[in-house]
Amino acid sequence: MAVVDVKLEKLSEVSMRDFSTFGRIIGRDEDTEEGKYELHPVDAKAAVENSMIKAYWDLIPFKDNKEDRFSMGMLFVYPKPIGEILNWTEVHYETYEFFFPLGGKQFIFVLAPKSKVPEAEKTRAFLIGPNEGVLLNKGTWHYPPFAIDGPTPVLMPRFGKLGEISGDVTEAYGKKWETPVGNRYFKGQLHALKTDYYGEGYGGEYKIRIIL
Structure with missing residues (x-):
């Protein structure tokens, strides 16, 4: 497979609707966004707005x-x-993941839309932060975020099918999940339970190169 060049985009220049292919931008004034679409199910209006605060309780x-x-x-x-060259990627089918850079820093995220296998031609790369974070939707393929200017702290809440790995098979939520311990899962740690990998070392080919 040939390497696919992907131009780095500033998230601040990407619309919320455009990014909804992958998830949701968090940190913008919600009153300026109209319409309903993936992960934007309501036309949000501030629950509280005064000289001290503008608050959205339930986006x-x-x-x-x-x-x-x-x-x-x-x-x-x-x-x-x-x-x-980035030659692999991962996906969590049953878990949402949030990423918020701290300390006024930024990070790069390489994302591909939901699909059975990641499509290199539909992959995009985003420079995220310092004033915004993202929520990745279930099923979004992603290479782990990486920094541009030294160690970068990133707050990472998760919500979904999470479980402590007990071995190569983990029982949770009334089901048995394949959780091969090693380079995919770590025993005793809290993991997204339905996770796949694709690319070098995992089967398939996926080669991405970020360009400026």
């Missing part, structure tokens, strides 16, 4: 249930040379 009305779990994670991501 995405996730339903309360016993089948999903919330976790609060923290990443410290490191730089990767622009132009280095």
Whole structure:
């Protein structure tokens, strides 16, 4: 497979509707966004607005249930040379993931839309931050985020089918999940349970190079 060049885009120049192919932009004034679409199910209006605060309480009305779990994670991501070949990607079919850069920093995210296998030709690369974060939708293919200027702290909440890995098979939510311990899952850690990988070392070919 030939390497596919993907131009780096500033998330700040991408519309919320355009990004909805992959997830949701978090951090913009919601009053300026009209219409309903994926992960934008309501025309949000501020619940409270005064001289001290403008607050939106329920941008995405996730339903309360016993089948999903919330976790609060923290990443410290490191730089990767622009132009280095990215030859694999991953997907979580039953989990939402949020990524918020801290410290006024930015990171790069390489994303492909929902599909059975990731499509290199539909892959896009975004420079995210410092004033916005993103929610990745279930099923969005993604290479792990990486920094552009030294170690970057990233707040990472998750919501969905999360479970502590007990071995090559983990029982949770009344089901048995394949969780091969090794380079995919780590025993005793909280993982997104239905996760796939694609590319070098995982079967299939996927080669992306970011260009400026």
